[in-house]
Amino acid sequence: MAVLVIAEHHHGALSDATHKVVTAAAKFGGDVDLLVAGEHAAEVVPAAAKVSGVRKVLKAEGESLRKQTGESMEALVVPLMANYDAVFIAASTTGKNIAPRIAARLDVMQLSEIIDVVDSSTFTRPIYAGNAIMTVKSSDAKKVITVRGTAFEAAGNEGSASVEDVAAPEGPFKSEFVSEEMVKSDRPELTGAKRVVSGGRALGSADEFNRLIVPLADKLGAAVGASRAAVDAGYAPNDYQVGQTGKIVAPELYIAIGISGAIQHLAGMKDSKIIVAINKDEEAPIFQVADYGLVADLFNAVPELTEAL
């Protein structure tokens, strides 16, 4: 058996998520090859060849693979799949964009965002935003899989894989990259952050949200999140929303401030390692999932906490 892992990289650096996907692929079994595709793929190859457990790095370099668009990656990966039993990719926005195109072209049903590999045809994945866990068996000959990174340990960097060139597909494609506007912030990105501080409706205004939540997040080097109620009330922008219809997070530390803990919010954060809740209502459902609950007025407790850390 052989598995192809599609590497994710940004500005010449191999993503941490790729190391986790390699771990998942190794659990599937067989030889693991790592595909590094992009406009400047060569820059990433040395790091890719070091990932523990990788047999071979496939380097596909070319302008047509810029930003790994779904159309170009489909053209690259589908022919390669003649040699592989499965393709694994991180369940990032890149992976989610690419994988279903490959699956459809191979006429197989993709397995999305797996959290465990039971055997080479059986996988575990969350459904209903993590409110149920489904174990599912695939009858397809080839498997197309996206992997939830938080569920696997990262592979080490003790490998020494060989490197092989593969040709980049000929463009042009019907989709063209125009521009990118990345958030320039020292703060980590919400879905990948190790720590998250979230605020809820009890903050009462956008000003208070910024005055209380942001300094605590800065102190912890944490990403900032919000409940749907806080977003709906305009205290925080939409992309801060943690919950079933927002972002799903599983950081090592999640601090929920003034969040009551509606089902829709809990669905987005209950897999966090340590949950802290600060709320003045001791009956708030958030306390049922919190490791440490502090029943207190957030307007006093939060500045005190920021100060104490």
Add this chain to the structure above:
Amino acid sequence: MKVLVPVKRVIDYNVKVRVKPDKTGVDLANVKMSMNPFDEISVEEAVRMKEAGTVTEIVVVSVGPQQAQETLRTALAMGADRGILIKTDATVEPLGVAKLLAKVVADESPDLVILGKQAIDDDSNQTGQMLAALLDWPQGTFAFKLEKDGDKLKVTREVDGGLQTVSLTLPAIVTVDLRLNEPRYASLPNIMKAKKKEIVEKTPEEYGVDISPRLTVVTVTEPPVRQAGEKVEDVATLVSKLKTAGAV
């Protein structure tokens, strides 16, 4: 431009899902069902494009049981023009849905298909991209903003860490993310008008599509239950607990 918008009937997002005791799935009996929230955003976007004059007709389609007709009616009340119900009581996986939609596209020749990025029941996030591959059309997934630009469509996408803009040659597939718009509530007069709009019923067999599932559910279980933790007295205790746990 003609737009096709697929919609799915799912458990309402406010309902707490319960896993069946026999672990075969989640309990759908007597549970409130609604349109998938991301699909509401797709319908809204199509209606806004029609109001702006860039779209001439909106066709909505749903694959599901007879009751999925209610979901189509909701879309019609929001402003879609007519509906197609592909009736089946079977569970249809994203690959099967994409194949059915490819047939509908062949019949209807839309310039654009707008889908929700994922359904909040199986969380697959596949159908739009699969349809794009089957049709060999370009895709703009996780849309934050759409702009018609001559015979192209500029799609600004929500990607990890920011926004990315791609230019698609029409016809194209778009899947929508949360921030694209805020869907409207249908007004009572529009709900009444929607009752008169046409819904055509079809079956997967009529389209000649094999929808037999490729995946077999082994078990569906509750996620591991979190131990309710402890209440702490004050901030100082909280900080010391967090330090002991190595969390700060």
